[in-house]
Amino acid sequence: MKKMKSILAIMLVSIILLAGCGTGSESSSGSSSAGGNTKPAGSSVSDTSQKGEVHTLKYGFVDQGSGVATGLVGIAKDQGYFEEELAKVNAKIEIIPFTGAGPAINAALASKSLDAGAIGDVPALVAKASGIDTVMVAGGLADAPTYVVAQPGKGYKSLKDLKGKKVATQIGAYMQRVLYLMLENNGLKIDDIQFVNMTAKDAVNALAAKTVDAIVVSAAQSQTLASKGLGELLDSTEGHREWLNSTATVFNASYTKENPEVVKAFIKGLLRAREYAQKNPGDLRALQIKAGTPENVIDLVYPDLKNYSTLVEADKDVIGNLKSVAQFLKDNKLADSVVDIDAWYNPSFYNDALKESDSK
């Protein structure tokens, strides 16, 4: 009994003492790349190569429902470029689809279940601002508009008609920012609509089932709905360059420090895929078809595939876009701080990969 009382007394005192601690020890998120003492869950290449084991790079991408990777990643995978480049550094890649989009990939990066991923600007910066220690190594700018698709037959002419209506899109994804900007352009705020949080896939189904009034989704999904008569294109980012979204290929920062050769090999794979795609654009189209996008929609969104982005590096347009997204997130209280894009983006992997690669 006396022992128990002593133990309880010690615990109470500990809480009181420790409650005063920790006020200065919280790491700041956002502008610095510090994220606390991150411990890598997986083994590094240097460890495994000594043991002769092949290291697996776990890479996630946003899946529209088919599980098929499209674009340069799809090309690199199908043509074996990732396999070849990574084999040179005793590594291989596991490409994992995520239907939960950017937020789901963020959660996987945070828990170190993923080493890298391709995500939209909003989730990438939300993650960085919240303290997930990532590094951007490659990027791209949207090559097709984002649309607001409304229920057909309701007589909606513009976003102003959506006041008080149910509009669905995913919180923490790039579409959320697009929605905010479009509403602002029409003199509305987010509180003027009934915002429903749904993944793009669920939003498409909800519009088809007429359970929401409008959704905000990608060009391919929008055109597919319109072509089937399940939606009307109400507004888009077309003609508004400042509304465009970008994508970021991010790695866990600790991973890039421990496995820089793997990161370079990954980018070399993308560079080879870019060279191949520029000579064989039909393969990009074939991947979109394989992923379930109807052919007529592909032709609508990417006429002659001229506008299909094969960007690998984060050029000044991408950097400029990311900076405006970072400020937007802070202004709209979606992030606690503004991410320092110049500190977050590490171009050295791309530059070194380009120098060492035969592909340009």
Add this chain to the structure above:
Amino acid sequence: MEGLNEALEHIHIKPGLRENSGKQVKAWGYNGVFNLLTSVSFPLILLVTWQIVSVLNIFPPMLVPSLKSVAENLAEQLKTGLLFSDLSVSLVRVMKGYFFGGLLGLSFGVFMGISAFANRFFSGIFDGIRQIPGLAWLPLIILWFGIGDTSKVVLIAKGTFFPVLLNTIDGIRNTDKGYLEVARLYGIKKLELIRKVYFPSAVPFVFVGLRLGAGMAWMSVVGAEMLASSSGLGYRISNAQQLMRSNELIVDMIVVGVIGWLVDLILRKITKKVLRWKK
């Protein structure tokens, strides 16, 4: 009384208690304080461990936010009224779904408990539906009922229905056969039989079902709001998760847990009061 003293002989218990055997020890006596401290010691251990982990930065703040940031977020949510508005939205949905689910469960339970035919008629389908988790039903429920309150109320009602149904059936079937025979001998009509014999017998079981149903109702509303909603605690949790706000996520989860516990406590108190006659 003698039996109690004999039982106490075998337990290491303070002499004071033995002398007072048969009388209830006051809650705030020595043993009351000890019991209270014992029951809060595990939560205290968890809090201390949490604080140590965050002070030492063993995990990034994103994964294990500090107690301070959680407390600050709770204060902010209380100040802005966001917590109360989300909570009230979820509670209203739960009350509606719980009412409908409970009423249906009770009605079908009495019917299936008394009538073997009804039991054979309904049990196949009900057993099948029961095996399908509520969240697996959600996409279909949303298609049928939309993403408004109706789909959530339907899901909550479904979650409440089965515990109430099964426990009511059990309670009806556990009615003492002797009472039923006497009632029949006296020629009591069916409705009166249900009211005066079956129901009083089933009440303890029904309340167990209602308590379990309340837990299921609360879990269902949070799950439903996470998938397709624009308000409520589940929506707020999903919001926090997608914006990587783990401190907000933890605040909302604690609120869900506390409210669930409070609801269960209230039901326990009501059960005790209602079943006092049983003692």
